[in-house]
Amino acid sequence: MKTVSIHPHLHDVFGKAQPPIYLLAIVLFGLTVAVAFALSVWPVLAAVSFWRAALAVLLVLDIAAGCVANFTPSTNDFYAARPRNRSVFIAIHVHVVAVAWLLGSGLGPAIVVWAYTISAATAVNLLAGRAAQTFVAGVLLSLGLAFLPLIPGLTPPMAAVAGLFMLKVLFSFAVDHYRAGSPSPSKNGG
Incomplete structure (x- = not known):
């Protein structure tokens, strides 16, 4: 699959090169x-x-686009080669809290979602290189998503954003989806 080189300032978002169709999917x-x-x-x-x-x-656009971008081999491989960057990226993700604060509502529920997501993503990140990483991330994501509707004060639109935030940080980003030894679409041409 043909790829386009990504400007170095955007490597943290897209990795070093992406197929145009992936870029289009991320943006759309x-x-x-x-x-x-x-x-x-x-x-x-x-x-x-x-x-x-x-x-x-x-910020909602960033959360949603990041869900998709973090599943691409290019972004995954960029962070797999830079474990410290992955840890920093997890730590600085306050998007869901920022959205609630900016809109002036639901700050408490957003903090609950943020605390769970960051704690779970940190635990998953510590499993880097282990076969159990994907399974543990899936369990923690499923648990978080199951409890989202039960959080008092979380409106349906914010629940959708919170679910995408969990997906982005806890599963899409914290998991090394194309670990060494696993077939990677970027390494196998597809």
């Missing part, structure tokens, strides 16, 4: 989710200042 998924979120919370967005609304929607 991110935009689709961000627009759907904006439409579903339009009264809330209209009630806050423009910069807060715009930043909240951009």
